[in-house]
Amino acid sequence: MDGVTAPLAGEHHTALVAAVAALENPNFATRLADFAGAPVSRVLATLPRFVDKGLTKAVDAALQRCLRTAIQSLDGKPVRQPRPWMSTIAAGVTGGVSGFVGVAALPVELPVTTTLMLRAIADIARHNGEDLSQLEPRLACLQVFALGARSAGATHSNMGYFSSRALLTRLSGNAAAFLVERGTAELTAPMVHKLMAEIVSRFSIVVSDRLAASAVPVIGAVGGATVNVVFMNHFQRVARGHFTVRRLERRYGPDLVRHHYAQIARQAAARR
Secondary structure: OOOOOOOOOHHHHHHHHHHHHHHOOOOHHHHHHHHHOOOHHHHHHHOOHHHHHHHHHHHHHHHHHHHHHHHHHOOOOOOOOOOHHHHHHHHHHHHHHHHHHOHHHHHHHHHHHHHHHHHHHHHHHHHOOOOOOOHHHHHHHHHHHHHOOOOOOOHHHOOOHHHHHHHHHHHHHHHHHHHHHHOHHHOOOHHHHHHHHHHHHHHHHHHHHHHHHOOOHHHHHHOHHHHHHHHHHHHHHHHHHHHHHHHHHHHHOHHHHHHHHHHHHHHHHHHO
16 A cells, blocks of 8 residues: 555544535535524625725735734744633624624724634644744634635635645745745735735635624524624634644645545535
């Protein structure tokens, strides 16, 4: 048996199955629809145009804040069992405030929520053996915001996990090399801007779905807090999948993990 088709240990195969389920089906609107029994994606067409423009601006500001956090202060914490419920509760509180105030609260609430999410993602990364004293794993945390944002309406977001990750990794590598050479004062440089533009374009899809959810009667009755909890849990699930794959690649090599990933994905698709 050659190295590319060698089996994974049982626990690692089980972990990869869970990762495939998270990474090949990262449609937040579907998860909201599963929760509420409501066609959330149909509401997107009813959003006023000014909301779309304001949303993109709010997403960009939120992710710029996360970029600074990722570069400057994600390292230096001890490895521990992730405690996602703490960030989820906090996100629920901010979502409740946003739900009460409405769309006008988004520029204030979204940076807080995304930073809480980034901290939770970083905990998951550390637990999976990532060295967050290095810039590349920290940028891999930011990639989660893009990897969790595929949607049926966005062609560029319909790529599978490895295709999406390859694009993001190339952009992250260019940005990391530039930042190591020039320092964090150059966050607006073209190399960094290309990475952030890709993440913003994808993450905006999910934020749009979250915003649209408030117009769905079933979800709107539950409130912004619950929507934000689903929002937070969605990206934590994607983060667990992403960093599970990276952990297994360090152990078995990328080719073997990709072989088993593709096999599991084909089997899952055949069962649908």
